[in-house]
Amino acid sequence: MSRVEAALRDLRLADTLAAxxxxxxxxxxRAKVVVTLAFLVAVVSFDRHAVAALLPFxxxxxxLAVRGDVPARWLGRKLLIAAPFAxxxxxxxxxxxxxPMLAIGDATLSAGWVSFAxxxxxxxxxxxxxxxxxAGTGMHTLCAAxxxxxxxxxxxxxxxxxxxxxxxxxxxxSRMGTARMLRGGARAxxxxxxxxxxxxxxxxxxxxxxxxxxxxxxxxxxGEFRSLxxxxxxGADTAFVAGWCGYFAAARAVDIPQGLGRLLTxxxx
Amino acid sequence: xxxxxxxxxxxxxxxxxxxxxxxxxxxxRRVRENGEDRLVxxxxxxGAFVFAAQMINFAIPATGxxxxxxxGLLLSILLGPAAAFVVIASVLSVQALFFADGGLLALGAxxxxxxxxxxxxxxxxxxxxxxxxxxTGARVGVAAVLAAVFGLQxxxxxxxxxxxxxxxxxxxxxxxxxxxxxxxxxxGVVEGLATAALVLFIRRARPxxxxxxxxxxxxxxxxxxxxxxxxxxxxxxxxxxxxxxSAQPDGLEWSVERVAGGATVPAPExxxxxxLARLQDRVAGMPDYEPxxxxxxxxxxxxxxxxxxxxxxxxxxxxxxxxxLVTLAALALRHRR
Numbered sequence: 001m002s003r004v005e006a007a008l009r010d011l012r013l014a015d016t017l018a019a020x021x022x023x024x025x026x027x028x029x030r031a032k033v034v035v036t037l038a039f040l041v042a043v044v045s046f047d048r049h050a051v052a053a054l055l056p057f058x059x060x061x062x063x064l065a066v067r068g069d070v071p072a073r074w075l076g077r078k079l080l081i082a083a084p085f086a087x088x089x090x091x092x093x094x095x096x097x098x099x100p101m102l103a104i105g106d107a108t109l110s111a112g113w114v115s116f117a118x119x120x121x122x123x124x125x126x127x128x129x130x131x132x133x134x135a136g137t138g139m140h141t142l143c144a145a146x147x148x149x150x151x152x153x154x155x156x157x158x159x160x161x162x163x164x165x166x167x168x169x170x171x172x173x174s175r176m177g178t179a180r181m182l183r184g185g186a187r188a189x190x191x192x193x194x195x196x197x198x199x200x201x202x203x204x205x206x207x208x209x210x211x212x213x214x215x216x217x218x219x220x221x222x223g224e225f226r227s228l229x230x231x232x233x234x235g236a237d238t239a240f241v242a243g244w245c246g247y248f249a250a251a252r253a254v255d256i257p258q259g260l261g262r263l264l265t266x267x268x269x
Numbered sequence: 270x271x272x273x274x275x276x277x278x279x280x281x282x283x284x285x286x287x288x289x290x291x292x293x294x295x296x297x298r299r300v301r302e303n304g305e306d307r308l309v310x311x312x313x314x315x316g317a318f319v320f321a322a323q324m325i326n327f328a329i330p331a332t333g334x335x336x337x338x339x340x341g342l343l344l345s346i347l348l349g350p351a352a353a354f355v356v357i358a359s360v361l362s363v364q365a366l367f368f369a370d371g372g373l374l375a376l377g378a379x380x381x382x383x384x385x386x387x388x389x390x391x392x393x394x395x396x397x398x399x400x401x402x403x404x405t406g407a408r409v410g411v412a413a414v415l416a417a418v419f420g421l422q423x424x425x426x427x428x429x430x431x432x433x434x435x436x437x438x439x440x441x442x443x444x445x446x447x448x449x450x451x452x453x454x455x456x457g458v459v460e461g462l463a464t465a466a467l468v469l470f471i472r473r474a475r476p477x478x479x480x481x482x483x484x485x486x487x488x489x490x491x492x493x494x495x496x497x498x499x500x501x502x503x504x505x506x507x508x509x510x511x512x513x514x515s516a517q518p519d520g521l522e523w524s525v526e527r528v529a530g531g532a533t534v535p536a537p538e539x540x541x542x543x544x545l546a547r548l549q550d551r552v553a554g555m556p557d558y559e560p561x562x563x564x565x566x567x568x569x570x571x572x573x574x575x576x577x578x579x580x581x582x583x584x585x586x587x588x589x590x591x592x593x594l595v596t597l598a599a600l601a602l603r604h605r606r
Contacts, residue, residue, distance in 0.1 A: 011367050040374045045279045048437050052588035055595070062599040082370060086273040089438050096439040102585075112439060119437060123275035130373045134366045142366075152297030154309060158359040161313020162320070166363070169314070169321035195466030198322050202467060203474060209314035216310065261587025 008170040010078065011163075017070060018138030024068030029137050029145030031237040035060075035244045036133050042248040043125050049101065051117045052257040054125065060244065061128035068136025078131055079124060090119035139163045144231060168208070173201055271364070272379050272428055274372030278435035285431065286377030292385055293358055299351035308352055315344060316356045320363070341387030342396065342417050343464045347471075347478065350388040357384040382427040391420030406469050413468060414461030421457035425449040 018025070024032075039060050046054055065075060097112030134142065140160065147156040176197060180189065189197065250256075274282075300308065319340035340360060344353035358380045364370040365379070399412035429449055433442045472479045 014367055036373065040274060040372075041279050041283075044274060044277055044282065044374060044437075052585070052591070055588050055591040058592065058595045059598060062595050063602060066599050066602045078368070082368065085271060086275045089273075089276055089432065089440060093439040096441075115437070115439065119275045122437075123273060126274035126372050126374065130366065139366075152294055152355075154297040154300055155293060155355055155359065157309050158312055158316065158355055159362060161310060162316035162356075162359045162363055165314050165317035166320045169317040173321040191462055191466050194463065195470045198463070198467050199470030199474065201322060202318055202471060205314045205318040206311070206475070206478060209311040212314070213310040257587030257591040258583055259587065260590045261583030261585070264586050264590060265583050 005170070005174055006081075008167065008174075010074075011166065013074065014135045015139070017068075017074075017135045018141075020069065022067065022069045022136060024064060024136035025138070025141075026236075027240050028231055028233050028237040029141045030149055030231070030233070031240050032133050032137055033142075033145055033149060035241055036129055038245050038248055039129055040126055042252045043122055045252070046118070046122075048115045048118060049111060051114060051121055052261070053251075053255045054118065054121045056251040056256045057125050057248070059247070061125065061132050064129065064132035064136060068132060070132050070135045074135075075128055075131055079127055082127055083123065086119055086123040090116045090123075093119070141231070148231070165205075165208075169201070169205055172204065176201060271370045272375040272382065272431055274374045276432050276435060276437050277372075277375050277378065278437060279374075281431050281435045282374040282377065284377075285381050286374075289358070289377040289380045289385070292354065292389075293380070296351040296354040300355060303351075308348065312348065312352055312356045313359075315347065316360050319344065319356070319360055341383055342391060342413065342420060342460070343467060345388050345392035346396065346464075346468055350392055353392075354384050354388040357388065378427070378431050382424040382431075386423040386427065387416070387420035390423065391416040395419050409468055409472075410462070410465040413465035414458055417461030417464060418454060418457035421453045421460065422450060425453040 039057065043054060043057050061075075064070070065072060093116040094110060094112035097115060098110045100108040101111040101114050102109040137145075143156040143159050146159075147153060180193075180197065184193075188194075341353065341357050344356050347353070348356065361370075361379050361383060362376060365373060365376045370379075396412045396416035399415065400409045404412070426446070426449075429442055429445045432438050432440065433445065468479060
């Protein structure tokens with residue numbers, strides 16, 4: 001199965017997850033967008049050698065995942081799939097940055113390894129939070145919220161169309177691939193054959209777009225997507241924003257693990 | 270070559286977000302002003318196509334690997350640059366939201382690297398300059414390859430600049446460029462060939478479709494959003510890169526020095542980091558940097574964060590304790606539901 005096929009299957013799963021009514025889904029999507037942005041900015045604003053100080057931020061994705069009933073295994077698998085670029089670039093840090101930084105007894109750890117660990121922690125935190133929010137909100141609600149926060153209408157409509165038709169065209173492409181493989185073997189086709197294959201997919205896409213457009217106009221589509229679940233800002237949303245932003249500010253200002261560690265190791269000379 | 274949140278500093282991330290938001294708003298307005306609202310379903314389906322087409326690969330002769338289209342250039346040819354930019358922005362957003370390609374903070378940088386360069390630079394300046402309407406097939410092929418290479422090289426350069434300006438990775442600009450540019454040269458050629466094959470096929474089957482991009486591009490020049498984006502990018506380069514350039518010598522020298530372990534490390538000292546650090550010092554009530562204890566740290570410039578066994582141990586123990594607490598909190602919440 002190709003990466004895109006696996007991605008589409010994952011997308012469908014995310015869609016199913018988001019369709020359920022969880023405590024996380026009941027929070028206004030705008031609140032989740034704002035808090036998640038605050039979270040991201042707080043996490044990436046740390047010094048490049050910060051590792052332990054970042055860990056209190058794991059509370060946010062963890063609570064999101066629990067409140068949204070997002071399976072931890074799904075999150076973990078997506079994290080692994082997305083990891084290569086950050087890991088590849090981060091791996092240069094231990095090679096380039098060799099001064100000692102951490103010391104426990106006689107063993108020392110270089111600054112490069114510390115900053116590499118920091119990159120990994122940042123990666124896990126930012127990606128897990130984004131995925132948990134999306135899986136606990138759903139594309140339609142999220143796009144409506146983006147629109148109300150000021151994103152161009154054409155862009156949000158575009159996002160929704162793309163999201164919907166990715167499944168349709170993805171299925172078509174994978175069927176074409178299977179058909180070609182049954183007739184021509186598993187080898188990738190030549191450039192000429194590729195042009196014809198992808199070209200036909202594109203032609204079908206065009207024709208489908210025309211049919212969709214006519215059907216939607218016939219049903220009164222005017223460029224606006226409407227939702228039955230009206231978004232209303234409640235006190236719970238305000239509390240959500242205030243509570244989390246307060247927690248982020250505190251965790252950013254005070255190195256909680258360092259204090260905790262000092263407390264726990266106070267007896268050790 | 271998606272940029273990742275983990276490698277980005279808030280200043281660089283926010284600047285790229287602002288730049289991209291301006292370009293996106295301008296493009297959306299352009300699409301609406303040209304009365305291309307009816308294009309919206311087509312744009313959506315084409316975005317899904319770019320996505321789905323990545324499932325179809327072709328063999329690259331003599332290498333044993335395979336390639337597929339990237340999207341920005343093809344969309345520009347089919348839709349015109351403004352609509353193409355909106356589409357590519359949406360494709361990258363879905364990738365960031367659902368597949369964690371890149372990340373939300375890095376989304377601005379990614380849309381800039383993979384959208385602004387191919388749509389507003391490579392397409393009008395390279396592709397359209399070579400492949401005028403009615404050009405021969407060979408000419409279209411050359412134009413597509415050159416434009417794809419040009420766009421991807423700029424994109425790779427963008428990734429390097431953003432990574433280096435953020436200062437999270439230790440990779441210096443020089444070697445990083447040597448790593449990125451050749452790789453993306455090869456990817457660019459492959460992408461250009463795939464784009465050319467598709468465009469030529471469509472031109473044979475439905476000539477009317479390929480002319481659409483030309484027509485809408487002819488109506489209004491892409492200069493305004495382009496100029497805005499470039500001005501903002503210039504502001505970033507002017508505002509963020511100088512402190513960086515002055516703090517570090519030439520990339521290669523710098524890496525050699527650091528591998529040798531003799532030099533000092535300039536801590537990233539852009540405004541946000543510094544101010545937050547100062548805030549942290551004030552609130553935490555204890556200075557974070559203790560005097561250098563190792564003989565290897567020489568010089569009086571910003572020194573290594575000191576090696577302090579007590580602090581290291583406290584950090585490790587505290588880190589694990591924090592993780593434990595977070596896990597317990599999550600479990601408790603789950604239990605309560």
